[in-house]
């Protein structure tokens with residue numbers, strides 16, 4: 825099957841088995857290793873990407889489901905530079921081994937698009953599907969709060 829989709833702002837066309845898993849298409853056939861495979865069964869969130877702006881677990885998607893879509897990984901999340909969530913994760917110590925970070929970043933970025941001024945409880949709930957074995961989550965939540973503030977300021981500056 826010929827698959828055509830946009831990946832991190834670049835058009836991709838590949839001739840692949842439509843039954844491949846999307847995480848393998850991205851990592852092995854496109855060379856984009858931002859999505860990680862932690863569990864392969866939809867439980868850890870490490871493989872999360874945005875598909876047409878919605879958070880999707882790429883380990884549970886088939887290659888055919890990428891066709892015609894716009895896919896954004898943590899690699900392309902901020903466009904030319906890091907996204908405010910990624911900056912805040914780095915600044916606030918929300919990254920230790922980094923394995924969960926790409927999934928956390930895309931999930932938090934999508935959440936903040938819809939919830940620009942969330943409570944800590946809302947942030948924690950939004951990230952409940954992203955498992956982190958290192959940070960204890962506190963610094964990740966700090967970072968997402970910080971990112972929300974950065975994004976509100978950016979938006980305010982654009983008015």
Ligand code: FES
Nearest residue numbers: 862863864869883
């Ligand atoms: S690898 Fe997809 S949810 Fe864990």
Ligand code: FES
Nearest residue numbers: 920921956957958
């Ligand atoms: S920073 Fe290591 S799993 Fe989250």
